[in-house]
Amino acid sequence: MREAKRKRLTARGWKIGGATEFLGLSPEEEAYVELKLRLADGLRKRRLKSRLTQQELATAVRSSQSRVAKMEAGDPTVTVDLLVRSLLALGATRREVARIISSGALPAA
Amino acid sequence: MREAKRKRLTARGWKIGGATEFLGLSPEEEAYVELKLRLADGLRKRRLKSRLTQQELATAVRSSQSRVAKMEAGDPTVTVDLLVRSLLALGATRREVARIISSGALPAA
DNA sequence: TGACACCATGTCAGATCCGACATATACTGT
DNA sequence: ACAGTATATGTCGGATCTGACATGGTGTCA
Numbered sequence: 001m002r003e004a005k006r007k008r009l010t011a012r013g014w015k016i017g018g019a020t021e022f023l024g025l026s027p028e029e030e031a032y033v034e035l036k037l038r039l040a041d042g043l044r045k046r047r048l049k050s051r052l053t054q055q056e057l058a059t060a061v062r063s064s065q066s067r068v069a070k071m072e073a074g075d076p077t078v079t080v081d082l083l084v085r086s087l088l089a090l091g092a093t094r095r096e097v098a099r100i101i102s103s104g105a106l107p108a109a
Numbered sequence: 110m111r112e113a114k115r116k117r118l119t120a121r122g123w124k125i126g127g128a129t130e131f132l133g134l135s136p137e138e139e140a141y142v143e144l145k146l147r148l149a150d151g152l153r154k155r156r157l158k159s160r161l162t163q164q165e166l167a168t169a170v171r172s173s174q175s176r177v178a179k180m181e182a183g184d185p186t187v188t189v190d191l192l193v194r195s196l197l198a199l200g201a202t203r204r205e206v207a208r209i210i211s212s213g214a215l216p217a218a
Numbered sequence: 219t220g221a222c223a224c225c226a227t228g229t230c231a232g233a234t235c236c237g238a239c240a241t242a243t244a245c246t247g248t
Numbered sequence: 249a250c251a252g253t254a255t256a257t258g259t260c261g262g263a264t265c266t267g268a269c270a271t272g273g274t275g276t277c278a
Contacts, residue, residue, distance in 0.1 A: 078265085102204045
């Protein structure tokens with residue numbers, strides 16, 4: 001969208017500790033970043049549970065290792081779309097995706 | 110991604126009746142289309158509840174009437190990303206988005 | 219130390235998506 | 249029938265995203 005730098009900072013570094021506080025993010029931007037980070041986290045968890053490397057996951061979803069790394073990092077160049085598609089490709093159901101999104105866990109650190 | 114035509118057919122016309130059956134969609138493609146249609150439906154419901162026109166919603170989320178129409182139709186040129194951002198811009202919370210995704214309602218018709 | 223496996227980060231060409239516009243269709247009320 | 253309002257559909261230039269590649273970093277094992 002507009003500001004890439006800020007989102008990069010937001011996504012990385014502050015995922016631990018409660019997400020998005022003091023950078024000037026509007027409420028919906030905050031919610032969007034949070035949602036994305038949860039998907040990112042969910043993807044990594046699912047991959048590790050399946051004992052796959054990023055390279056193997058990449059092959060499975062027809063992407064590349066570097067993009068998988070970016071997905072799991074919540075990189076701003078990765079969309080919710082791609083995260084969702086990857087989770088589904090890994091066998092997650094629609095409802096599992098929903099659970100990942102609403103999970104009350106992540107920000108606690 | 111790849112096939113635009115098929116998804117257009119899938120998204121429209123067969124949303125009533127249980128979603129994606131006889132077109133050759135892989136399970137994850139099916140799940141993706143379903144998820145998208147639920148978000149589309151959720152967006153429309155939320156707009157109508159607020160008694161907004163597509164034009165008004167478009168202005169609110171800094172888009173255009175035509176794109177809002179496409180969003181609500183689950184058009185293949187609309188990403189999950191955009192649907193999610195629009196819902197959040199309308200004031201939906203992350204959890205509401207999750208509920209919309211997992212809602213057991215839509216396909217029954 | 220070197221070799222190896224895994225993950226992170228930067229870059230880029232090509233693919234995809236977005237907002238905007240034009241236009242079409244549907245439904246009112248007059 | 250006409251005007252007005254709301255929604256649907258097609259198209260397009262420019263913006264954004266994606267996969268691929270190169271490269272750097274870290275841990276492990278001999």
